[in-house]
Amino acid sequence: MLEIRNLHASVGGTEILHGLDLSVKAGEVHAVMGPNGSGKSTLAQVLAGHPAYTVTQGTVHFEGKDLLELAPEERAQAGVFLAFQYPVEIRGVTNAYFLRSALNAIRKARGEEELDPVDFLDVLDRKLKAIGWDDSLMQRPVNEGFSGGEKKRNEILQLAVLEPRLGVLDETDSGLDIDALKTVAEAVNKLRSKDRAFIVVTHYQRLLNYIVPDRVHVLADGRIVRSGGKELALELEDRGYDWIREPAAV
Amino acid sequence: MTTSIESQVLQPYKYGFVTDIDADTVPPGLSEDVVRLISQKKGEPAFMLEWRLKAYRHWLSMTEPTWANVHHAPIDYQAIRYYAAPKQEKQKLDSLDQVDPKLLETFEKLGIPISERKRLAGVAVDAVFDSVSVATTFREELAKAGVIFCPFSDAVREHPELVERHLGSVVPYTDNFFATLNSAVFSDGSFAYIPKGVRCPMELSTYFRINAQATGQFERTLIVADEGAYVSYLEGCSAPQRDENQLHAAVVELVALEGATIKYSTVQNWYPGDEQGRGGIYNFVTKRGKAMKNAKLSWTQVETGSAITWKYPSCILQGDNSVGEFYSVAVTANRQQADTGTKMIHIGKNTKSTIVSKGISAGHGQNTYRGRVQILKSAIGARNYSQCDSMLIGDKCGAHTFPYIDVRNSTAIMEHEASTSKIGEDQILYCKQRGLSAEDAVSMIVAGFCKQVFRELPMEFAVEAQNLLGISLEGSVG
Numbered sequence: 001m002l003e004i005r006n007l008h009a010s011v012g013g014t015e016i017l018h019g020l021d022l023s024v025k026a027g028e029v030h031a032v033m034g035p036n037g038s039g040k041s042t043l044a045q046v047l048a049g050h051p052a053y054t055v056t057q058g059t060v061h062f063e064g065k066d067l068l069e070l071a072p073e074e075r076a077q078a079g080v081f082l083a084f085q086y087p088v089e090i091r092g093v094t095n096a097y098f099l100r101s102a103l104n105a106i107r108k109a110r111g112e113e114e115l116d117p118v119d120f121l122d123v124l125d126r127k128l129k130a131i132g133w134d135d136s137l138m139q140r141p142v143n144e145g146f147s148g149g150e151k152k153r154n155e156i157l158q159l160a161v162l163e164p165r166l167g168v169l170d171e172t173d174s175g176l177d178i179d180a181l182k183t184v185a186e187a188v189n190k191l192r193s194k195d196r197a198f199i200v201v202t203h204y205q206r207l208l209n210y211i212v213p214d215r216v217h218v219l220a221d222g223r224i225v226r227s228g229g230k231e232l233a234l235e236l237e238d239r240g241y242d243w244i245r246e247p248a249a250v
Numbered sequence: 251m252t253t254s255i256e257s258q259v260l261q262p263y264k265y266g267f268v269t270d271i272d273a274d275t276v277p278p279g280l281s282e283d284v285v286r287l288i289s290q291k292k293g294e295p296a297f298m299l300e301w302r303l304k305a306y307r308h309w310l311s312m313t314e315p316t317w318a319n320v321h322h323a324p325i326d327y328q329a330i331r332y333y334a335a336p337k338q339e340k341q342k343l344d345s346l347d348q349v350d351p352k353l354l355e356t357f358e359k360l361g362i363p364i365s366e367r368k369r370l371a372g373v374a375v376d377a378v379f380d381s382v383s384v385a386t387t388f389r390e391e392l393a394k395a396g397v398i399f400c401p402f403s404d405a406v407r408e409h410p411e412l413v414e415r416h417l418g419s420v421v422p423y424t425d426n427f428f429a430t431l432n433s434a435v436f437s438d439g440s441f442a443y444i445p446k447g448v449r450c451p452m453e454l455s456t457y458f459r460i461n462a463q464a465t466g467q468f469e470r471t472l473i474v475a476d477e478g479a480y481v482s483y484l485e486g487c488s489a490p491q492r493d494e495n496q497l498h499a500a501v502v503e504l505v506a507l508e509g510a511t512i513k514y515s516t517v518q519n520w521y522p523g524d525e526q527g528r529g530g531i532y533n534f535v536t537k538r539g540k541a542m543k544n545a546k547l548s549w550t551q552v553e554t555g556s557a558i559t560w561k562y563p564s565c566i567l568q569g570d571n572s573v574g575e576f577y578s579v580a581v582t583a584n585r586q587q588a589d590t591g592t593k594m595i596h597i598g599k600n601t602k603s604t605i606v607s608k609g610i611s612a613g614h615g616q617n618t619y620r621g622r623v624q625i626l627k628s629a630i631g632a633r634n635y636s637q638c639d640s641m642l643i644g645d646k647c648g649a650h651t652f653p654y655i656d657v658r659n660s661t662a663i664m665e666h667e668a669s670t671s672k673i674g675e676d677q678i679l680y681c682k683q684r685g686l687s688a689e690d691a692v693s694m695i696v697a698g699f700c701k702q703v704f705r706e707l708p709m710e711f712a713v714e715a716q717n718l719l720g721i722s723l724e725g726s727v728g
Contacts, residue, residue, distance in 0.1 A: 048683050051675060072682035081683070088680045091671075092698030101694060102684035109685065141698065158684065 001026045001197050002067075002166060007058035009046045015056065016042040018222035024166070027194040031208055031233060032201045034219030035241040040201045041085060043219070044170040047199075048082040049075055063165065076102075077109035081164035083155035085171040090142040095154065096124070098142045099161055106162060127160045131187040149180035156187050167191070168199045173207040185210030205237040218244050275465070276333040282306060285434050288333050292403045292437070295410050305423035305433030312427045318589040319618040319650055320558050322495070322532065330497055331465040332435045376401060376440045376456040378469055386440075388452065395451050397481075398443040402470055405441035412443055416474050420503040420540045420566065428499040428560075429536040432468045436501065439469035444479035444510075453708055455484035458500075466497040473503070475510035475545075482513040482708060495523075495557060497532050504539030504547055508569065511546040512539060515707050516563075520555035525613075527585030530557025537561065543569030543598065550706040553580040553588060562620065564593035567601035567629075574603040577703040582615025582647070591621035591652075596629035596662075605636040608700050611647035622654040625662040632662045640670045641699050643692070671699075 002024040009017040016039045024030050034040050046053050047060070049072035060067040067075060090098065103123070104114040115123060128135055133153070143151050152172050159167050169188070173181055188198070188211050200211055208216070208230065216232040217224045218241075225244055226232065236244070276287055285306050289299040314325070376386040376399065392399050398409060406413050423433035440456040458469060475481050485502075498520060504512045514537075523530025533556035539547040549563035565574030576592035594603035609617040617640065625632045640649035651668055673695055681691030697704070 048679070050679055072679060073685055073687055076683050076685040084680065084683075088674075088677050090677065090681075090695055090698055092701035093694055098684075098694070101690065102681075102686055105687070105690065106685040162684065 001063055003059075003061040005059045007046070007060065008056045009042055009053050010056055011042065011053050016222055017046070019058065020219075020223055022217065022224060024197045024199060026165070026197055028214045029192065029198045029200060029211065031213040031216045032199060032219055033203065033205075033216060033233065033236060036203070038219040039222040040203075040219055041170055044082055044085075044168050044201050047075075047080060047168055048072060073105070074109075077106050079165035081159050081162060081167045083152075083159060083167065083169045083172050085174060087143045087151045087155055089144045091144055093142050094139050095142050096120075096138040099124070099158060102158070103161060124161060128157075131156070131160050131190050133157065133187065148175035149177070152176060152180070152184055156184055160187065160191055165195065166197050166199070168201065170201045171203065172200070173202055173204060181207065182210060205233045208233045220244055274335045275331055278331045279328045280330070280332060280435065284332055288435055288437060291333065292406070294403075294406050297410070297414055298406055301418070301423060302434050305430050308424050309427070309430040309434055312430060314427050318560050319616070319620070319652075320560060320587040320589050322558055325497060325532070332468070333437055334465045376454075378438055378440070378456060378458045392451070396445040396448055397450050398441065399454050400441055402436075402439040402441045402472065405472075409441070409443070412474065413441070413472065416472055416503070416505050420505060420538050421501050421536050426536060428534040429501050432470060432499050432501045432536070436468045436470040439471045439500070441471070442473045442481065442483065444475045444481045446476040447478040449479070450481040453482050453484055455486070457486045466499065469500045471500070471502040472505075473512055473514070474505045475507060475512050477507045478509040479507075480511045483515070484708060485514070485516045486519070495530055495532050497534070498556075500535045502535070502537040502563075506539060506541045506545035506547055508542045509544045510542075511548070513548045514539070514550070514563070516551040516553075518551065518553045518555050518559070522555045522584065522586050523557040525584050527557065530586070531555065532557060533559045533561060535561040537563035538566065539564070539574075540566045540568055541572035541574060544571045545569055546573040546575075548575040548577075548706070549592065550577040550703060551579070552703070552707070553578070553590060556588075557586060559588040559590050561590045562592055564595070565603060566595045566597065567603065568597045570598040571600045572598055573601070576603075576605045576607070577706045578607045579610070579700045579703045580608070580617055581610045581612070582617045583612040585614050587616045589618040589620055591619045593622045594624070594634060596623075596625045596632040596634070598629060600631040601629055602633045603635075605634070605638075606702050607638045608703055609638070609640045609649055610643070610696060610699070611640070611649050612643040614646050616648045616650070618650040618652065620652045622656065623664065625657040625659050625664075627658045629659050630661050632659065634662070634664050636666045638668045639699065641696070642670065642672045
């Protein structure tokens with residue numbers, strides 16, 4: 001589904017990613033872990049197409065398409081979703097209106113009919129039921145006055161409604177207490193399917209107790225330095241990130 | 251902010267066409283003779299001419315104000331033509347279908363249906379073309395409710411007692427440079443009178459169109475709501491695209507007698523000039539209302555056009571418990587300048603006022619909010635709430651706020667909030683990441699920003715205003 005080859009990316013003239021390779025298949029959940037400054041969030045932003053990040057080398061293919069050729073909205077329409085680490089506020093625009101506009105933009109790009117507000121409410125109702133949440137966030141302005149937990153929940157709610165093929169969760173666990181973390185993780189687990197992949201970017205192993213990954217990658221200095229199964233995350237938890245920088249034992 | 255947000259391409263002004271129609275004009279320049287000629291052409295009674303001449307003589311002693319935060323080349327008042335009217339058959343029109351088809355077509359093009367067959371449902375329209383009113387719809391229907399809605403010049407002839415009593419009662423002919431000029435040379439406009447206890451059965455609206463070249467437009471609107479009456483009034487405007495600047499100096503007076511409510515909404519879309527700032531309308535307008543006991547005045551304005559906007563719809567809260575409101579969205583793109591706001595003058599006890607101002611600047615636009623809240627000694631228990639928000643798009647534009655507060659009574663409660671925000675790369679990216687285009691993202695963010703004001707507009711206008719904003723800012727963010 002996603003093939004990243006030798007990706008180099010910089011921001012403000014400083015190269016952050018120095019040749020990253022990653023391959024994700026449909027249905028898989030990949031965790032990308034690493035210390036602060038290792039390039040985890042850069043990877044997420046580059047996949048979303050943030051204009052401040054420049055790709056200087058390498059390729060990214062998503063379902064056969066050259067992802068780097070696509071504008072951010074085209075990537076979204078193709079099925080790439082980024083759950084932001086810091087979701088922005090949009091004053092005066094209700095979550096429901098925002099989400100319906102987004103869903104309609106995506107449907108339009110796919111040649112599907114746009115939903116009127118009534119049909120949208122039906123869709124929304126179904127999606128909320130599927131992840132077991134209520135609609136208390138829907139009539140509030142997008143992220144305005146939301147608590148940290150509500151913002152993160154809102155990102156997952158949007159993911160549930162927009163139904164992407166690939167969900168990139170950028171430190172969705174940061175700033176969440178244990179109950180909020182469980183709520184979010186349970187919703188993500190319900191959204192896992194054989195057609196959908198996730199890249200879960202996180203600093204801590206904690207989230208991975210709840211969202212169990214198929215693969216774990218450790219990012220250091222802009223490269224993936226180690227990959228393994230879910231037990232790699234536990235090992236990191238025990239030993240910290242420092243040992244990873246040492247040459248792997250032969 | 252990066253270069254992608256700086257690119258400024260304004261969608262061409264949609265209403266810039268010129269109607270080719272013979273006009274009855276007076277030569278350029280201003281003198282007592284011109285004032286007399288205008289009055290004579292309109293067949294006015296003596297009191298009207300006297301009032302005009304007093305205004306003209308007073309105007310000669312005045313100088314153009316310079317305190318506004320706007321910049322323009324000096325205006326040559328002798329180069330302006332003070333009267334232009336499309337030539338019509340002399341006899342009185344029996345029906346709107348006798349109006350010159352070119353005029354009807356002009357208003358149809360502007361989306362203002364005034365022909366008998368295509369009337370706007372539920373809205374009575376007075377269409378003003380250059381200096382004269384060309385059509386007023388639903389006059390008979392309104393008359394059944396006792397509502398008078400007609401061109402100002404008809405009102406002067408047919409209801410002189412009402413005009414004489416109220417004209418200048420809110421904006422005296424000595425008020426300010428532009429209002430005084432207007433008092434001397436105003437040509438037409440709308441007049442509305444809603445009798446005691448009557449709720450006007452439909453929205454009243456006037457559409458102003460400047461067509462002739464080098465002509466100033468000086469219309470005068472007077473709305474009187476008698477005791478306990480209610481009226482909602484809408485004003486729209488546009489002008490052809492020309493390289494020179496044209497002056498629009500209008501006066502609007504609202505009189506809300508005891509227990510009356512007047513809601514006045516404007517969507518101002520005069521030609522704003524081009525990207526380099528050539529051409530466009532100088533919109534120097536005086537709008538003010540007076541509220542007697544328990545009366546309410548509400549101004550809502552969406553200002554997207556004009557090269558320069560100088561306008562402060564104000565409320566004199568004279569009666570006890572009277573209420574004044576001002577809701578404003580002002581957009582300046584390209585080289586547009588706006589200095590706009592309101593004055594709330596609290597005289598009566600327990601008077602209340604609300605000010606919500608939203609300024610949006612893009613390109614090289616300069617947007618100034620200027621407001622004065624004055625609580626006089628007599629205004630025991632007065633309250634004001636003011637909120638001024640500015641939004642910047644790009645980094646070459648400017649937002650300025652000048653709130654003046656003058657409180658002479660210790661029982662007053664004043665609240666003032668202000669904010670400045672910038673549409674950021676991050677907000678745009680967030681919307682794009684959800685599948686929205688940059689244009690849709692901007693129009694959504696702007697609409698959210700303006701929501702408090704839009705919801706005060708009548709439904710048809712709210713949609714128009716939102717579209718207009720979308721057009722004005724199209725291409726602001728790349």
